[in-house]
Amino acid sequence: MLIGGYNGFLVLCSFAVAVLASFTALDMAGRVATSSGGAARAWLAGGACAMGLGIWSMHFIGMLAFELPIPLGYDLALTLYSILISVGASAFALWLVSRPQLPRRRLLAGALLMGLGIAAMHYTGMAALRMQPGIVWHRGWLLASVAVAVLAAGAALWLAFRLRTEGRGRFGHRVLASLAMGLAIVGMHYTGMAAAGFPEGSFCGATLHGVRQDWLALVVIVVTVAILGIALIVSVLDRRLEQRTATLSSSLSRAHEDLLQAALHDPLTGLPNRILLRDRAAWAIERATARRHRLAVMFVDLDGFKAVNDGYGHQTGDRLLCEVASRLRQLLGGSDTLARLGGDEFVLLADIEEPEEAARLAAQVVAEVGRGVHVDGRELTVSGSVGIALYPDDAGHEDMLMAHADAAMYVVKDQGRNGYRFFEPTMQASTDEHLELLAGLRRALAGDELVLHYQPKFGGEGGMLTGAEALLRWQHPTLGLLPPDRFIPLAERSGLILPLGEWVIEETCRQIRGWREAGLGQWNVAINLSAVQFLSPDLPARVAAALARHDVPAAALTLEITESTAMKDTEATMAALATLTAMGVRIAIDDFGTGYSSLLQLKRMPAAELKIDRGFVRELETNGEDAAIVASIIALGHALKLDVVAEGVETAGQRDHLRALGCFGLQGFLLGRPAPAGAFADLLRVQVPLPA
Ligand code: C2E
Ligand code: MG
Ligand code: MG
Numbered sequence: 001m002l003i004g005g006y007n008g009f010l011v012l013c014s015f016a017v018a019v020l021a022s023f024t025a026l027d028m029a030g031r032v033a034t035s036s037g038g039a040a041r042a043w044l045a046g047g048a049c050a051m052g053l054g055i056w057s058m059h060f061i062g063m064l065a066f067e068l069p070i071p072l073g074y075d076l077a078l079t080l081y082s083i084l085i086s087v088g089a090s091a092f093a094l095w096l097v098s099r100p101q102l103p104r105r106r107l108l109a110g111a112l113l114m115g116l117g118i119a120a121m122h123y124t125g126m127a128a129l130r131m132q133p134g135i136v137w138h139r140g141w142l143l144a145s146v147a148v149a150v151l152a153a154g155a156a157l158w159l160a161f162r163l164r165t166e167g168r169g170r171f172g173h174r175v176l177a178s179l180a181m182g183l184a185i186v187g188m189h190y191t192g193m194a195a196a197g198f199p200e201g202s203f204c205g206a207t208l209h210g211v212r213q214d215w216l217a218l219v220v221i222v223v224t225v226a227i228l229g230i231a232l233i234v235s236v237l238d239r240r241l242e243q244r245t246a247t248l249s250s251s252l253s254r255a256h257e258d259l260l261q262a263a264l265h266d267p268l269t270g271l272p273n274r275i276l277l278r279d280r281a282a283w284a285i286e287r288a289t290a291r292r293h294r295l296a297v298m299f300v301d302l303d304g305f306k307a308v309n310d311g312y313g314h315q316t317g318d319r320l321l322c323e324v325a326s327r328l329r330q331l332l333g334g335s336d337t338l339a340r341l342g343g344d345e346f347v348l349l350a351d352i353e354e355p356e357e358a359a360r361l362a363a364q365v366v367a368e369v370g371r372g373v374h375v376d377g378r379e380l381t382v383s384g385s386v387g388i389a390l391y392p393d394d395a396g397h398e399d400m401l402m403a404h405a406d407a408a409m410y411v412v413k414d415q416g417r418n419g420y421r422f423f424e425p426t427m428q429a430s431t432d433e434h435l436e437l438l439a440g441l442r443r444a445l446a447g448d449e450l451v452l453h454y455q456p457k458f459g460g461e462g463g464m465l466t467g468a469e470a471l472l473r474w475q476h477p478t479l480g481l482l483p484p485d486r487f488i489p490l491a492e493r494s495g496l497i498l499p500l501g502e503w504v505i506e507e508t509c510r511q512i513r514g515w516r517e518a519g520l521g522q523w524n525v526a527i528n529l530s531a532v533q534f535l536s537p538d539l540p541a542r543v544a545a546a547l548a549r550h551d552v553p554a555a556a557l558t559l560e561i562t563e564s565t566a567m568k569d570t571e572a573t574m575a576a577l578a579t580l581t582a583m584g585v586r587i588a589i590d591d592f593g594t595g596y597s598s599l600l601q602l603k604r605m606p607a608a609e610l611k612i613d614r615g616f617v618r619e620l621e622t623n624g625e626d627a628a629i630v631a632s633i634i635a636l637g638h639a640l641k642l643d644v645v646a647e648g649v650e651t652a653g654q655r656d657h658l659r660a661l662g663c664f665g666l667q668g669f670l671l672g673r674p675a676p677a678g679a680f681a682d683l684l685r686v687q688v689p690l691p692a
Contacts, residue, residue, distance in 0.1 A: 021054025089117025115150030614648020
């Protein structure tokens with residue numbers, strides 16, 4: 001046998017090339033796996049060429065490192081075949097590891113095929129020597145070399161699959177993996193070489209027509225390193241580009257998400273808006289149908305929110321809304337939805353089985369809304385009115401469910417607010433009635449259906465008539481004479497209260513002038529203002545204009561505002577009160593005792609009169625607590641030098657009790673019912689003292 005040797009430098013080169021080829025292969029596997037379509041195919045083709053050439057070069061340099069005491073050459077065709085085999089095996093390997101999954105079976109089959117491919121390349125390359133006589137193969141080493149090839153291929157595939165994704169620390173892992181893979185490839189090659197025995201007297205047939213090997217070594221090394229280098233550079237550049245594209249597209253998709261969020265959500269609370277609510281409702285109905293559950297649609301409206309908003313400003317109102325929204329959100333189950341329709345209206349969709357669950361939830365909603373909210377050191381109280389409609393009991397479609405829940409909510413509003421009601425078929429009529437009433441009210445304002453009735457007020461120890469309170473009535477063409485409770489809340493909700501209030505001011509001034517001209521004395525007439533009206537910035541100017549228009553002294557007019565409106569300790573309230581008092585208009589605090597005003601607030605209030613709420617007067621003789629409250633209000637009013645008027649005096653017993661407590665300002669059915677201007681004028685003519 002001829003004794004072969006190795007050129008140490010070339011052996012090192014072959015190892016370096018194997019490592020470089022492995023690294024490129026890992027990199028390419030990553031590129032193929034993370035791209036798609038044409039790009040993936042291009043990476044697969046380019047990667048297979050680079051990797052195949054790399055592996056083949058390693059093998060070829062290894063062959064060049066092998067030195068026999070005879071000249072060696074290579075058959076061109078067989079050498080080219082061996083390149084093709086290497087590229088083919090690489091393409092297969094790359095394709096394999098770029099699949100989304102690599103089950104064990106596929107890994108084993110892949111390792112076998114690729115290992116056999118590499119072995120085939122190696123032995124085709126050996127055959128390119130065209131040794132005469134043939135190479136004597138040592139069977140053990142031969143089998144060992146194929147085994148090493150299969151094992152190395154398996155390990156390489158597994159590593160490439162694991163390391164194909166991009167990420168932190170991937171570079172270090174890939175370097176280590178490339179070293180291991182390089183070692184395995186080199187190992188296979190030299191094991192294969194150990195299997196080859198060259199009998200004495202052999203000569204290399206390829207030297208006749210083949211390529212000489214000395215200069216070939218250099219060319220192969222340079223070309224291979226260049227190809228692998230270029231492949232890597234292209235890959236790095238592409239990755240940068242891809243990362244930039246990825247950043248761009250992720251910011252695009254974030255922008256898209258933001259847009260969606262803005263289009264489907266309420267900007268203040270972040271809750272779904274009306275559009276998204278419809279969608280959710282339709283979906284919730286489907287789900288409820290499928291599960292044979294019910295869906296509760298709850299319309300939640302905050303009572304007194306408008307006053308907070310007007311009195312304390314929008315910022316405070318907004319914070320109140322956010323707090324309420326976050327409280328309600330905590331009551332929701334996983335598949336429930338809370339939406340804000342705008343203003344102080346919320347809608348809750350809840351997946352329930354029995355109506356009792358909806359009742360429980362609604363009670364919780366009312367309780368949560370009614371719990372005071374601290375904003376900027378103030379304690380704000382609003383309450384909640386909740387209307388509930390159930391699917392499938394009340395309606396089958398989300399629009400109908402919403403309309404029903406809304407109708408039920410309005411019934412709660414009308415019945416004193418702060419509670420919940422389930423929809424009932426009769427309420428349908430009530431919604432229609434509301435709409436009709438509102439349209440009618442607009443007509444009434446334009447026409448002459450509104451009237452003021454005047455209720456006498458008495459005062460002083462002699463019990464003399466001191467003036468009247470003007471109370472609004474609506475002479476409805478079909479419904480008859482409607483009391484203010486029937487239409488004022490509606491007017492407040494619709495904003496119609498402003499022109500309505502305007503009419504009352506105008507009409508009262510006109511009436512005062514009329515009585516004065518008829519020589520009926522100098523009476524003071526009180527009118528009621530609702531909170532919205534009181535806080536509209538041009539109220540003082542409008543009052544002044546009406547007084548001037550009818551030549552009525554300001555002192556002839558009293559403006560009644562409820563305690564809760566008056567005690568909103570805001571700049572707007574105080575400024576309005578100050579301007580009005582400076583004009584000479586009297587201010588009365590109506591329904592006193594129902595709010596929570598403090599002594600300090602009351603002291604700062606430039607009011608002239610306190611009106612004790614008729615709720616306390618009603619129970620005066622039977623309820624000790626009420627009697628105590630009335631007594632203390634009277635004492636308080638006197639201490640602050642305010643006129644105190646008790647409302648709703650219906651019995652002589654009440655009157656006497658009040659007088660005994662020192663309260664001489666009296667108003668009530670006992671002393672005179674509200675009556676049209678003509679009837680009141682008759683009263684003025686006789687100037688009746690307080691009936692005994
Ligand atoms: P208020 O200002 O507390 O007016 C007194 C209410 O008590 C009147 O009801 C009056 O008819 C009633 N009343 C008077 N004496 C007695 C009595 O002895 N027993 C009983 N049970 N009731 C008595 P009315 O006219 O139905 O008005 C209700 C409320 O509507 C008023 O309460 C006031 O807050 C509001 N209101 C009336 N007119 C106007 C108006 O022009 N503008 C505004 N914004 N609100 C008004
Ligand atoms: Mg009043
Ligand atoms: Mg009152």
